[in-house]
Structures are given as structure tokens and as C-alpha cells.
Amino acid sequence: EKFIAHLKEMGITHVQVVPMFDYAQVNSDKNYNWGYNPYHYNVPEGRYVTENYADGTQAVEEMRQMIKALHDNGIAVIMDVVYNHTSGTGDGSLYDITVPQYFYRMNGTNYVNGSGCGNEVATNHAMVKYYVIESLKHWMNDYHINGFRFDLMGCLESSTMKEIYEELYEIDPKVLVYGEPWTGGTSAVVEGALKSGEADVGEGFGAFDDNF
Numbered sequence: 001e002k003f004i005a006h007l008k009e010m011g012i013t014h015v016q017v018v019p020m021f022d023y024a025q026v027n028s029d030k031n032y033n034w035g036y037n038p039y040h041y042n043v044p045e046g047r048y049v050t051e052n053y054a055d056g057t058q059a060v061e062e063m064r065q066m067i068k069a070l071h072d073n074g075i076a077v078i079m080d081v082v083y084n085h086t087s088g089t090g091d092g093s094l095y096d097i098t099v100p101q102y103f104y105r106m107n108g109t110n111y112v113n114g115s116g117c118g119n120e121v122a123t124n125h126a127m128v129k130y131y132v133i134e135s136l137k138h139w140m141n142d143y144h145i146n147g148f149r150f151d152l153m154g155c156l157e158s159s160t161m162k163e164i165y166e167e168l169y170e171i172d173p174k175v176l177v178y179g180e181p182w183t184g185g186t187s188a189v190v191e192g193a194l195k196s197g198e199a200d201v202g203e204g205f206g207a208f209d210d211n212f
Helices: 002-009 056-072 094-098 126-143 158-171
Strands: 014-017 021-023 038-044 076-081 147-150 176-179
Touching: 002 056, 038 056, 038 126, 056 076, 056 126, 126 158, 158 176
Parallel strands: 014 076, 076 147, 147 176
Antiparallel strands: 021 038
8 A cells, every 4th residue: 555655646647567467487486587478368477466375366356456456546557468479388388288389370390489488479360369359358357457568569460469459449448558569589470560669650559669
């Protein structure tokens, strides 16, 4: 409460939270982790619960409590999302286990590594793009997230980012959508969101300026 009161006192209107979906580092590992190793995009990370973690319900409840407390003080919540890669592939990926290699851009039997993290999510595949959009809607509808900052947005097509914005705008016209206009390596993306400055007029999503 004191922390949020301090943010409010400073005139903060939005906070951007580091990735808080479930990532691959286990809860018992207390080493710091930024959260850029996604495992399950649609559930909260369990490491952030206050104490005595028992099951995923506690993480759900406490995340919702945090977001509500910020909202009660007039502060919007931006979620840092990492839909460009997952922490692993094969048996280390929920998505590979479900439909082998469909979730990723492939070069023959090799995983394309445009993220620099060993793989690259294939948002050009119809059901992958659908999954990402539905995941974002889930965070907006079920957790009342106000916007999203996309890690390595250059790995996603500009057309996909435009569609994402339009879908989320239908839920909340004030939604903020922005991200890093670059990749983490040589990507197989076609017409990626590789803006070095502001996004094209009418696309709805924003990008950082390298000069900043």
C-alpha cells in the first residue's frame, strides 16, 4: 500500500511489469530472473506469491489483488509479454508437445533463431497467431491488464501487430500496444515490425526509437 501510494504521489499513471506469466525457472530457485524464458503464456508465475506457495490459485488471486490495488489508485498496468520465443523446444515446450514444430518457424528440421534464444514463435501460422491474440484477450478480460509491451516485436509481422491492436481495441479503446522494433538475431519473419522510430500511422501499435 505504501509503495502504490508513493507511485500515486509522484503522479505515475502507468506501470510496466516485467513478464509475470509462467516461466521455466522453478519456484524453488530463488535466483533473480527477468522472466524472458516463457513456459506457459496464460497463467501467472508462481515465484511472485507472498509465501507458502501451494498451487496456481494463489498466484492468480495475488496477481489480481495487485492489479486491483493499482487500478484503485488510478494507475494502469502494462504487461511485458514475450510472444517471440519460448524457453525451450521439444520436450521442454508445452507447444511442441502439443503439435510438434507447428508453433515455431523452422528451416527444415532446425529451429529458426531470430530471438537469439534458440527458437522463434511462428505468428505467421494461423493457429499460432490466433493463440497469441486469444492469450492477450485473456489477460485483458480476466485480469484487466491495460496494455502490453512486446519483447523483440520485430519477430512478429507488422500485419500481426496491427491485428493484435485492432482486436484489443475492441475490448478497450484506451489499450496501449508497443514494443521493441527489432529481433534478437537473423529472423525468418516476413515484413516484421522492425520500426526504428514510430509505427506507421493507422497501425495502432507503437515502437521505441533507438535514439532515445
